[in-house]
Amino acid sequence: xxxxxxxxxxxxxxxxxxxxxxxxxxxxxxxxxxxxxxxxxxxxxxxxxxxxxxxxxxxxxxxxxxxxxxxxxxxxxxxxxxxxxxxxxxxxxxxxxxxxxxxxxxxxxxxxxxxxxxxxxxxxxxxxxxxxxxxxxxxxxxxxxxxxxxxxxxxxxxxxxxxxxxxxxxxxxxxxxxxxxxxxxxxxxxxxxxxxxxxxxxxxxxxxxxxxxxxxxxxxxxxxxxxxxxxxxxxxxxxxxxxxx
Amino acid sequence: xxxxxxxxxxxxxxxxxxxxxxxxxxxxxxxxxxxxxxxxxxxxxxxxxxxxxxxxxxxxxxxxxxxxxxxxxxxxxx
Numbered sequence: 001x002x003x004x005x006x007x008x009x010x011x012x013x014x015x016x017x018x019x020x021x022x023x024x025x026x027x028x029x030x031x032x033x034x035x036x037x038x039x040x041x042x043x044x045x046x047x048x049x050x051x052x053x054x055x056x057x058x059x060x061x062x063x064x065x066x067x068x069x070x071x072x073x074x075x076x077x078x079x080x081x082x083x084x085x086x087x088x089x090x091x092x093x094x095x096x097x098x099x100x101x102x103x104x105x106x107x108x109x110x111x112x113x114x115x116x117x118x119x120x121x122x123x124x125x126x127x128x129x130x131x132x133x134x135x136x137x138x139x140x141x142x143x144x145x146x147x148x149x150x151x152x153x154x155x156x157x158x159x160x161x162x163x164x165x166x167x168x169x170x171x172x173x174x175x176x177x178x179x180x181x182x183x184x185x186x187x188x189x190x191x192x193x194x195x196x197x198x199x200x201x202x203x204x205x206x207x208x209x210x211x212x213x214x215x216x217x218x219x220x221x222x223x224x225x226x227x228x229x230x231x232x233x234x235x236x237x238x239x240x241x242x243x244x245x
Numbered sequence: 246x247x248x249x250x251x252x253x254x255x256x257x258x259x260x261x262x263x264x265x266x267x268x269x270x271x272x273x274x275x276x277x278x279x280x281x282x283x284x285x286x287x288x289x290x291x292x293x294x295x296x297x298x299x300x301x302x303x304x305x306x307x308x309x310x311x312x313x314x315x316x317x318x319x320x321x322x323x
Binding site for chain 2: 128169170173
């Protein structure tokens with residue numbers, strides 16, 4: 001089950017905690033993996049760790065020109081692209097009435113626009129090959145909202161609506177689009193919280209702990225697999241029971 | 246039948262899985278050959294590849310029948 005031998009995958013934001021874990025997990029199941037992200041050294045380090053069946057494509061997703069070439073480069077290097085994991089994302093938190101235009105624009109551009117451009121380019125060739133798996137990493141806040149994150153929450157909810165629409169268009173071509181909505185996951189982002197903040201956060205999580213990047217990655221492996229062929233347009237919530245919908 | 250028409254017919258037959266005798270010049274992809282809107286986009290992509298031509302979106306919208314496709318490609322590759 002969940003064998004990805006012979007499959008090709010591109011993971012954006014692979015220099016981050018969750019993206020890195022997803023890349024490792026897909027690779028461990030046998031896939032050829034392309035790593036994309038802004039921090040080239042971190043990508044190269046991960047590539048060295050994985051050894052073979054790996055390619056590195058540094059890319060700033062806020063840069064439309066760089067973005068345009070990314071799918072084509074990955075397809076050329078790997079001889080196709082079966083699995084696209086749109087994981088890259090940024091936050092620019094601020095209270096809504098104080099939110100600057102740039103903070104809104106940056107978050108929507110990197111999180112939503114890049115997912116549109118990359119997915120459009122990838123799906124076109126997935127249609128030709130009659131197979132595709134597109135996975136978006138969204139967030140629990142896309143469903144529940146979060147004070148200070150109007151831009152981020154909006155971008156994540158928009159991605160899920162996009163996935164549902166495209167999912168309906170291309171389901172007959174054996175292409176699925178799904179979202180994984182992580183709750184609080186142990187990453188450098190949560191490590192900066194102090195004890196009091198951590199305690200308050202854990203109060204809201206029935207599991208009583210943060211999730212791990214590997215727990216998000218295993219969900220990605222499932223959604224990327226042949227076994228998940230009948231799952232499309234869905235959001236899988238990986239949040240320790242923080243919300244149940 | 247011209248070479249272009251033969252190649253167009255072959256793509257249509259393969260892509261839509263229809264009988265060759267239904268693929269006549271006046272056959273409308275959607276009404277007569279059972280294509281959906283996504284099929285028509287894929288057919289245009291297949292024509293672009295086969296004939297190495299670019300078919301812009303506004304032109305693609307005017308290609309509704311087998312004959313339309315042959316005429317457009319003949320004009321483009323002339």
